[in-house]
Amino acid sequence: xxxxxxxxxxxxxxxxxxxxxxxxxxxxxxxxxxxxxxxxxxxxxxxxxxxxxxxxxxxxxxxxxxxxxxxxxxxxxxxxxxxxxxxxxxxxxxxxxxxxxxxxxxxxxxxxxxxxxxxxxxxxxxxxxxxxxxxxxxxxxxxxxxxxxxxxxxxxxxxxxxxxxxxxxxxxxxxxxxxxxxxxxxxxxxxxxxxxxxxxxxxxxxxxxxxxxxxxxxxxxxxxxxxxxxxxxxxxxxxxxxxxxxxxxxxxxxxxxxxxxxxxxxxxxxxxxxxxxxxxxxxxxxxxxxxxxxxxxxxxxxxxxxxxxxxxxxxxxxxxxxxxxxxxxxxxxxxxxxxxxxxxxxxxxxxxxxxxxxxxxxxxxxxxxxxxxxxxxxxxxxxxxxxxxxxxxxxxxxxxxxxxxxxxxxxxxxxxxxxxxxxxxxxxxxxxxxxxxxxxxxxxxxxxxxxxxxxxxxxxxxxxxxxxxxxxxxxxxxxxxxxxxxxxxxxxxxxxxxxxxxxxxxxxxxxxxxxxxxxxxxxxxxxxxxxxxxxxxxxxxxxxxxxxxxxxxxxxxxxxxx
Amino acid sequence: xxxxxxxxxxxxxxxxxxxxxxxxxxxxxxxxxxxxxxxxxxxxxxxxxxxxxxxxxxxxxxxxxxxxxxxxxxxxxxxxxx
Numbered sequence: 001x002x003x004x005x006x007x008x009x010x011x012x013x014x015x016x017x018x019x020x021x022x023x024x025x026x027x028x029x030x031x032x033x034x035x036x037x038x039x040x041x042x043x044x045x046x047x048x049x050x051x052x053x054x055x056x057x058x059x060x061x062x063x064x065x066x067x068x069x070x071x072x073x074x075x076x077x078x079x080x081x082x083x084x085x086x087x088x089x090x091x092x093x094x095x096x097x098x099x100x101x102x103x104x105x106x107x108x109x110x111x112x113x114x115x116x117x118x119x120x121x122x123x124x125x126x127x128x129x130x131x132x133x134x135x136x137x138x139x140x141x142x143x144x145x146x147x148x149x150x151x152x153x154x155x156x157x158x159x160x161x162x163x164x165x166x167x168x169x170x171x172x173x174x175x176x177x178x179x180x181x182x183x184x185x186x187x188x189x190x191x192x193x194x195x196x197x198x199x200x201x202x203x204x205x206x207x208x209x210x211x212x213x214x215x216x217x218x219x220x221x222x223x224x225x226x227x228x229x230x231x232x233x234x235x236x237x238x239x240x241x242x243x244x245x246x247x248x249x250x251x252x253x254x255x256x257x258x259x260x261x262x263x264x265x266x267x268x269x270x271x272x273x274x275x276x277x278x279x280x281x282x283x284x285x286x287x288x289x290x291x292x293x294x295x296x297x298x299x300x301x302x303x304x305x306x307x308x309x310x311x312x313x314x315x316x317x318x319x320x321x322x323x324x325x326x327x328x329x330x331x332x333x334x335x336x337x338x339x340x341x342x343x344x345x346x347x348x349x350x351x352x353x354x355x356x357x358x359x360x361x362x363x364x365x366x367x368x369x370x371x372x373x374x375x376x377x378x379x380x381x382x383x384x385x386x387x388x389x390x391x392x393x394x395x396x397x398x399x400x401x402x403x404x405x406x407x408x409x410x411x412x413x414x415x416x417x418x419x420x421x422x423x424x425x426x427x428x429x430x431x432x433x434x435x436x437x438x439x440x441x442x443x444x445x446x447x448x449x450x451x452x453x454x455x456x457x458x459x460x461x462x463x464x465x466x467x468x469x470x471x472x473x474x475x476x477x478x479x480x481x482x483x484x485x486x487x488x489x490x491x492x493x494x495x496x497x498x499x500x501x502x503x504x505x506x507x508x509x510x511x512x513x514x515x516x517x518x519x520x521x522x523x524x525x526x527x528x529x530x531x532x533x534x535x536x537x538x539x540x541x542x543x544x545x546x547x548x549x550x551x552x553x554x555x556x557x558x559x560x561x562x
Numbered sequence: 563x564x565x566x567x568x569x570x571x572x573x574x575x576x577x578x579x580x581x582x583x584x585x586x587x588x589x590x591x592x593x594x595x596x597x598x599x600x601x602x603x604x605x606x607x608x609x610x611x612x613x614x615x616x617x618x619x620x621x622x623x624x625x626x627x628x629x630x631x632x633x634x635x636x637x638x639x640x641x642x643x644x
Contacts, residue, residue: 026622092626093597242601244621265602273605452602486602490581506585513580514596523600526581 003185004078004166004228005157011230012039012150020227021071024236024251026244031068038075038227039150041068045076046155047145049114052137056081056156058113059168059411061106063125065089066237069141070213073116075227078166081156085110085168085180086214091239091521096124098519103128106177107135109412110168114139162186168411169216169326173520175457180411181216181326191329191405192225194376198334199259199289201229206286208234208257210241210248217294217453220330221261245270246278249312256286261322263294263453265488267301271308272485285313289337293322295450296441299343299370301487316340323372323441327426329405332381333439335373342371342438355396357433357440371438379403383434388422396433398445400425447545449480451489456480456522458545461493464516470508471495477535477548481526490525494552496535505529528552567615567636574610575632579603589633594626611635617642 011018016036023031033041054060060077062084064070070086077084087106090099103125106112111134117125119140129135152158160166166188168180207226211218218238226233234255241248245266251257262270292302302319310316321341323333335341347360348367360366375381382390383397391397402425409417420426429446432439449456461478465471475496480489493516497508509529517523536547568589576585579599593599599607601624608619617639619628629635 092595093600239601243605243624245605269602269605273609509582510585513598517597517600521597523597523603 001162001186002189003157003160003162003164004188005081005152005155005160007189007228008035008039008075008079009152009158011035011228012152015230018230019232022232022234022255023066023068023071024234024240024247025067026237026240033068033071036150038072039079040147041072042075042079043150043155044144044147045073045116045139046080046157047148048139048143049077049080049082050156051145052114052139054080054082054114054137056160057083057164059083059085059110060114060116061110061112062086063089063103063115063117063121064141066235066239069116069118071223071235073141074213079155079157081160082113083165083168083182085112085170086219087170087177088172088212088214090121090124093518094521095518100124100128102174102177104130105174106170107133109178110180111412113137116141119143160185162189165408165411167219169219170214171326171455172214173457173460174463175460176455179413179416182408182411183329184408187405187408188220188224188329189228190378190403191220191331191376192228194378194405195221195331195334196225196229198331198373198376199337201231201259203230205258205288206232206234206255208248208252208255208260210236210238211261212238215294215453216326216330217261217263217324221291221293244278246274246282249274249279249282249284249309252284252287253282258286258288259291260287260289261291261293263488264292264296264298264301265452265486267292267298267305268485268487271301271304274308279309279312283313284309285315287314287318289320290314290318291320291322291334293324293331294453295488296443296482297321297341297370297372298487299368300484302341302370321370321372323439325428327407327420327428328379328401328403329407331376332379332401332403333373333375335371341373342436344369344371344435344438344440351396351442357394357396357435357442369440369442371435371440373439374437375401375439376403378405381434381439382425383432384422384425391433394433394435396431396442399428399430399432399439399441401428402426447479449478449489449491451480451491451522453488454522456491456520461491461516461520461522461524462543464519465493465495465512467519468495468508468511468515470497470499470504471512472497474543475535476512477543477545479545479549481549481553483525491522492526492528492549492552493524494528494530494535494548496530496532498532500531505531526552567639568632570614571607571611571635571639572632574614575599575607578610579606587632589636590631592626592630593632593635594630611639615639615643
């Protein structure tokens with residue numbers, strides 16, 4: 001039984017000079033922080049929170065970009081005993097008004113006591129505050145306490161209990177920001193212990209990550225695990241990576257990276273978009289595992305990635321898979337390192353109509369399912385039917401799990417927490433099947449869209465379309481459509497309007513595209529504006545997303561669009 | 563020359579990125595700052611431009627400061643070809 005602060009104190013006294021994090025920037029030298037430097041920086045934030053009268057157990061929201069302040073303020077919050085929650089920073093693509101509304105939504109449910117941000121962003125943050133809300137202090141990065149010796153004994157974080165909540169994780173959008181996953185010290189350590197074991201982590205490992213820290217994969221695998229395990233981390237900005245994905249490979253080569261995590265789309269993205277001139281001389285032979293996680297895993301994506309980088313020393317058996325979710329801290333399953341993930345060829349028709357995964361009969365159309373691996377040793381996984389009854393191997397149903405690293409609850413939302421469990425099992429909302437202990441994830445029960453590794457709630461996008469003149473409330477539908485070439489989902493929005501005039505419909509389509517993108521930072525791939533009575537509703541008047549998706553696909557096929 | 567570049571880039575953006583093949587894009591319509599073209603598609607656009615017009619665009623240039631509409635992109639391509 002231990003806490004984050006106790007663990008840090010132990011590492012600090014043992015190896016203060018060891019490099020904890022190497023921060024990479026665009027157009028600047030790498031910045032290496034030893035544990036001593038990291039914790040001295042963190043201590044300044046801990047003292048600042050104390051100065052502001054923030055109490056242990058209160059929530060502190062961090063609104064910072066990739067850089068030293070983000071990592072030191074995160075650990076500073078931990079040292080002080082308060083609960084950090086990282087909120088995505090405003091990007092140029094998102095409208096400031098929407099950002100303000102999202103921040104207000106977060107504040108209203110999460111009730112943070114303080115917000116940490118840059119001086120130049122202070123005004124934006126204050127604009128989102130309301131008279132009488134929970135925020136007592138906006139802390140700006142240029143007004144923090146001076147550095148002093150790190151004195152663990154005097155830090156309030158040392159008095160936290162292992163069962164206390166240590167951090168909150170949110171997914172994006174209005175819906176996601178109102179649903180903070182609260183995790184305890186113990187849950188995180190239970191996860192890190194079993195996950196590290198499944199990866200056979202040693203002190204020779206080096207984690208390289210470009211993933212954002214407001215996402216579970218970035219926060220847990222690409223930040224907490226290395227720092228709390230005493231393993232070096234090389235961290236770059238997601239915004240730099242998306243413009244220059246080759247930088248990940250240069251970093252792996254430079255620092256002999258052994259572990260990195262990527263959502264499935266990144267396999268396709270890297271395989272297709274990296275120029276030879278950018279990876280000249282890059283050596284990837286140090287990689288033990290490139291772990292595909294956070295969106296449906298595709299064998300085709302692994303093959304494309306391997307073919308592109310095999311001449312740079314990449315080994316096929318380094319390509320691994322995992323199934324993970326914030327509610328279980330992170331990993332639920334992990335494929336066996338050192339061997340290629342199990343690929344199961346199944347009969348397409350039986351999969352679609354009978355909901356079973358069976359071998360294809362001769363000559364019948366088949367599909368390849370790649371396993372996400374076996375459950376971690378502290379996690380039990382089962383597949384259940386609509387009534388919660390366990391299904392046999394190879395029958396598709398909802399994936400449910402039980403572990404000692406589950407969330408404490410959705411923060412301040414006991415109603416949602418209760419709904420998420422059935423007889424002690426967490427219902428994931430994902431469909432899949434089990435075969436020989438291997439877990440195959442095959443789809444989603446919930447209407448979530450996963451685009452580029454990011455979870456998007458369709459209702460958030462639909463609500464945005466209603467704000468566009470000409471679109472009536474309840475008359476649009478958003479869903480994801482898998483794009484083979486990109487290895488991820490494209491976002492489709494269909495809106496019904498009164499006008500049958502093509503020019504008018506095109507005008508509204510343009511307006512929807514602009515408005516939704518500016519207010520969600522999600523780029524829409526297909527925007528279709530249709531006349532009255534196009535959208536299918538259920539008998540209770542709800543929009544049936546999957547039925548509308550089928551109708552859209554049929555029209556697309558008929559028009560030769562795919 | 564710009565006259566030859568514009569329709570080709572417009573066709574690519576409308577058809578491949580926005581998936582609306584017939585869609586017209588005004589030469590001064592903001593593309594990046596408006597969010598019409600996201601970061602991933604921006605990379606596709608840069609590769610398309612490099613391959614089609616034989617010019618080089620560095621990753622550090624992939625933002626709205628370098629170009630934000632068709633006219634600016636065409637001018638950038640022109641200047642690189644010179």
